[in-house]
Amino acid sequence: MVDVLVLGLLGALLGxxxxxxxxxxxxxxIVAATLGGAFMGNAGVGMVCxxxxxxxxxxxxxxxxxxxxxxxxxxxIAGAAAAAxxxxxxxxxxxxxxxxxxxxxxxxxxxxxxxxxxxLNARLARHRLEALARGSxxxxxxxxxxxxxxxxxxxxxxxxxxxxxxxxxxxxxASRPAPxxxxxxxxxxxxxxxxxxxxxxxxxHSTAGTRWFGxxxxxxxxxxxxxxxx
Amino acid sequence: xxxxxxxxxxxxxxxxxxxxxxxxxxxxxxxxxxxxQASWNYEILIGxxxxxxxxxxLRQLPGGVGGDQxxxxxxxxxxxxxxxxxxASFAVGALARAELEGQPSARIERFRTAxxxxxxxxxxxxxxxxxxxxxxxxxxxxxxxxxxxxxxVLAFLSMYNAGHVAxxxxxxxxxxxxxxxxxxALGHPILREGPVWLARAGTLFAGxxxxxxxxxxxxxxxxxxxxxxxxxxxxxxxxxVLFHGRVEGWRLALLAGFAALVLFLLRHA
Numbered sequence: 480m481v482d483v484l485v486l487g488l489l490g491a492l493l494g495x496x497x498x499x500x501x502x503x504x505x506x507x508x509i510v511a512a513t514l515g516g517a518f519m520g521n522a523g524v525g526m527v528c529x530x531x532x533x534x535x536x537x538x539x540x541x542x543x544x545x546x547x548x549x550x551x552x553x554x555x556i557a558g559a560a561a562a563a564x565x566x567x568x569x570x571x572x573x574x575x576x577x578x579x580x581x582x583x584x585x586x587x588x589x590x591x592x593x594x595x596x597x598x599l600n601a602r603l604a605r606h607r608l609e610a611l612a613r614g615s616x617x618x619x620x621x622x623x624x625x626x627x628x629x630x631x632x633x634x635x636x637x638x639x640x641x642x643x644x645x646x647x648x649x650x651x652x653a654s655r656p657a658p659x660x661x662x663x664x665x666x667x668x669x670x671x672x673x674x675x676x677x678x679x680x681x682x683x684h685s686t687a688g689t690r691w692f693g694x695x696x697x698x699x700x701x702x703x704x705x706x707x708x709x
Numbered sequence: 710x711x712x713x714x715x716x717x718x719x720x721x722x723x724x725x726x727x728x729x730x731x732x733x734x735x736x737x738x739x740x741x742x743x744x745x746q747a748s749w750n751y752e753i754l755i756g757x758x759x760x761x762x763x764x765x766x767l768r769q770l771p772g773g774v775g776g777d778q779x780x781x782x783x784x785x786x787x788x789x790x791x792x793x794x795x796x797a798s799f800a801v802g803a804l805a806r807a808e809l810e811g812q813p814s815a816r817i818e819r820f821r822t823a824x825x826x827x828x829x830x831x832x833x834x835x836x837x838x839x840x841x842x843x844x845x846x847x848x849x850x851x852x853x854x855x856x857x858x859x860x861x862v863l864a865f866l867s868m869y870n871a872g873h874v875a876x877x878x879x880x881x882x883x884x885x886x887x888x889x890x891x892x893x894a895l896g897h898p899i900l901r902e903g904p905v906w907l908a909r910a911g912t913l914f915a916g917x918x919x920x921x922x923x924x925x926x927x928x929x930x931x932x933x934x935x936x937x938x939x940x941x942x943x944x945x946x947x948x949x950v951l952f953h954g955r956v957e958g959w960r961l962a963l964l965a966g967f968a969a970l971v972l973f974l975l976r977h978a
Contacts, residue, residue, distance in 0.1 A: 502794060502873070503873065504844075504870070509849070509865055510862050510865065523858060530926065535959040535962055536845070537845065538957065538958050542837055543791065543793075544754070576973065577970055580963050583959060583962065597750050597751055599750075600748050600749065600750030601751045603748075604752045604753055604757060611757070611760070611784060613784060614783035614784035615783075616775075616779075619787050620764075622761075623748050626749065627747040630747070655974065657973045664928065665934065665937070669941040670945070670966065671962070672946070673941070673944070673945025673946045673958060674959055674962060675849075677958055679842070679912065679919075682842055683911055688905075688909055689908050689912040692912040692916070697917070697919075699916070700919065701920050703917070704935060704939075
């Protein structure tokens with residue numbers, strides 16, 4: 480129970496970082512999932528979960544009013560779920576096979592709650608347009624504080640719900656024997672690699688010269704893989 | 710607090726003679742800039758946030774907090790505004806100066822409107838499609854090379870936030886220095902060439918990071934297993950590029966992940 484509450488608090492703080500404060504990207508999966516895993520006593524598996532989610536996150540950049548998955552409140556839960564699965568005696572592959580899609584699902588839910596929060600903020604602002612037009616400093620500061628507080632509560636709720644649902648299931652799934660488990664990591668890695676590579680092409684291909692940099696990087700990366708696996 | 714002029718001062722001359730931004734006010738504005746999006750909404754976007762960030766500077770206006778000029782300026786600055794959150798610092802500095810200089814309100818409003826587009830598009834290219842993915846791929850590269858969780862996380866956060874904090878600080882500085890002429894600062898080489906070089910670095914890191922990350926994730930099984938995984942990833946990436954705009958990879962991955970989980974569990978049962 481304490482685990483769930485602390486994860487809810489962690490998710491609240493990391494979720495706040497996505498848009499409201501301070502946007503230092505501590506909410507990115509590679510950071511947030513590692514923190515979630517570390518809290519459950521296994522930063523290593525938390526980071527592997529974070530790396531997989533980070534690969535997917537390249538496709539969902541936080542452009543202004545666009546709708547995107549919210550990684551801040553979801554990633555620590557995914558990292559914690561992966562760590563909880565391993566701690567329950569299961570293998571990391573099955574724990575991650577549950578934790579990664581679970582993280583994506585919570586991120587999707589978190590993104591939906593962000594849209595709802597923006598609608599709520601709009602309602603609050605609409606009711607105070609007259610005070611804003613009068614130049615009320617109290618109203619200006621009040622709207623900022625209300626927005627940030629609501630965002631904190633939103634992210635905390637998402638994490639709390641996520642943790643309540645995900646942690647017991649992760650423990651259950653990871654502890655069951657699964658003959659196909661050795662295929663879990665290649666499956667997740669190929670999905671993540673595909674999404675990240677596709678996203679990199681979409682982001683960078685229109686900039687002059689990037690093609691050559693990409694090919695050089697790919698050649699270097701592939702050569703390193705061959706060299707390191709020999 | 711600087712000296713105060715009577716409210717009859719014509720708008721074409723500075724309301725605050727030789728306007729300055731004392732360190733305490735500058736720090737207050739900078740800190741508030743980190744929360745510029747706290748009340749982001751579909752009505753006025755970050756308009757209220759801009760008012761919130763400019764407010765400490767407006768306290769220097771004749772009449773002080775609650776004075777007519779203070780209230781009129783704050784009302785102007787809290788209207789609709791849209792920009793990249795980091796580059797909003799350019800607008801905040803410039804608008805604070807314009808208000809203290811007593812620029813005509815119509816001119817300030819036109820200036821605000823004109824700034825929205827450039828600050829949004831330059832920021833998106835520089836940060837969301839430049840700095841962020843580049844730092845992320847660099848961190849993934851470190852992971853692929855076997856770095857510890859602490860090293861990966863610290864490297865990512867320090868690289869990204871060096872750029873992030875510097876951009877906010879520099880934007881506020883430039884905005885304050887240039888005032889209504891801040892548009893010229895948007896032609897600065899960092900903002901003009903930065904996205905290009907970040908995109909090149911990002912592509913280089915992506916090319917290196919993806920195979921190495923896949924290698925570390927697969928962890929064992931030798932070259933054939935890694936090669937097959939990379940070939941599947943490359944095919945998937947090609948398909949996603951081909952169906953760009955119609956399919957989102959992360960949604961497909963969500964479905965594929967859960968489907969595989971069910972299959973793996975049923976296979977045992």
